[in-house]
Amino acid sequence: xxxxxxxxxxxxxxxxxxxxxxxxxxxxxxxxxxxxxxxxxxxxxxxxxxxxxxxxxxxxxxxxxxxxxxxxxxxxxxxxxxxxxxxxxxxxxxxxxxxxxxxxxxxxxxxxxxxxxxxxxxxxxxxxxxxxxxxxxxxxxxxxxxxxxxxxxxxxxxxxxxxxxxxxxxxxxxxxxxxxxxxxxxxxxxxxxxxxxxxxxxxxxxxx
Numbered sequence: 001x002x003x004x005x006x007x008x009x010x011x012x013x014x015x016x017x018x019x020x021x022x023x024x025x026x027x028x029x030x031x032x033x034x035x036x037x038x039x040x041x042x043x044x045x046x047x048x049x050x051x052x053x054x055x056x057x058x059x060x061x062x063x064x065x066x067x068x069x070x071x072x073x074x075x076x077x078x079x080x081x082x083x084x085x086x087x088x089x090x091x092x093x094x095x096x097x098x099x100x101x102x103x104x105x106x107x108x109x110x111x112x113x114x115x116x117x118x119x120x121x122x123x124x125x126x127x128x129x130x131x132x133x134x135x136x137x138x139x140x141x142x143x144x145x146x147x148x149x150x151x152x153x154x155x156x157x158x159x160x161x162x163x164x165x166x167x168x169x170x171x172x173x174x175x176x177x178x179x180x181x182x183x184x185x186x187x188x189x190x191x192x193x194x195x196x197x198x199x200x201x202x203x204x205x206x207x208x
Contacts, residue, residue, distance in 0.1 A: 002188040004158055004198035009206040010065040010170075012038070012058060012181040018208055019065050020195055034179070035061060046130065053094035053117035054179075056126045059085060059172040062183035063127045066168060069193055070185070074131050080165040082135035083124045084157050085183075086142050086150065089175040090120040123172055135164050145171045145182070147203040154186050154198055165189075182207055 010019055017024040017038060026041050028034075035057045039049055042064050049057060072078065094117045101110045116122065121139035128137045142149060154169045170183035184206075186198045196202045 002158075003190075004155065004186055004188060005190040005194045006184050006196050006198050006202050007166075007187050007191075007193055008066045008069045008185040009195065010062040010181070010183045011206055011208050012062055012179055014177065014179045016208075017065075018206070021206060021208075024065075048126075051113060052126060053091070053097070053114075053122075054177075055087075055091060055093055055120065055172065055174040056117060056123045058174045058179050058181050059123040059183070060126055060130065062170070062172065062181045063131065063168055066183055066185045067131060072131075077132045077134060078166070079134040080163055081131070081133040082157055082164050082167050083127050083133055083137040084153060084167060084169045085124055085139045085172050086145075086153075087120060087139070087171060087173040088141065088144060089173060090141055091118050091122070093175045094118055127168065133168075145173075145180075145207070147200050147207070150203055151198065151200050154184070158186065158188055 008020060014034065017026055026037050028037055035054060038061050044064060049060060052060060094114065098114045098118055101114060102108060124137035124139050127133065150169065154167060157167050157169065158164055165188045167186045168183060169186055171181065172183065173180040
């Protein structure tokens with residue numbers, strides 16, 4: 001099997017952003033949410049962002065930082081890429097929002113726009129659609145962040161994924177206004193942008 005390497009590492013919490021271990025200064029706006037401020041910092045134009053739930057926004061923003069170092073255009077088909085994400089709360093943050101729309105039979109206003117995000121794997125789909133990633137995309141639930149499981153699944157994803165050479169893999173958790181994201185771009189082989197080997201030590205290094 002080819003050796004695997006971390007090409008980028010993105011960490012987003014409720015008040016900080018780090019890319020490859022370096023803190024990113026985000027300008028805060030009084031009237032906007034934290035994730036919206038990050039979106040504006042990136043300087044991209046993707047109106048669909050504002051329709052996403054917070055879990056999708058968090059994963060999407062992390063993927064934007066991760067993809068910036070690839071010199072690939074979002075519109076370019078990426079048949080040798082896959083997306084593999086984990087979290088603890090699934091889509092519960094948005095599930096709670098949807099529950100509010102159906103809890104009162106006298107004030108019943110269920111929204112398809114909210115309901116569509118009551119699946120945790122929607123975030124992998126949003127990332128794949130944005131970047132035209134054609135490989136498999138999966139979302140799994142685990143009790144807590146586990147660097148060993150993350151490492152092992154990264155190895156499996158690249159070793160067993162036929163024709164897959166690049167993987168966006170990580171932890172994307174958002175619940176009750178608390179954001180906890182660690183996303184990696186891992187590849188077979190290294191180049192000038194390689195940070196370090198894909199291993200448990202490397203993963204823990206970026207879980208700031």
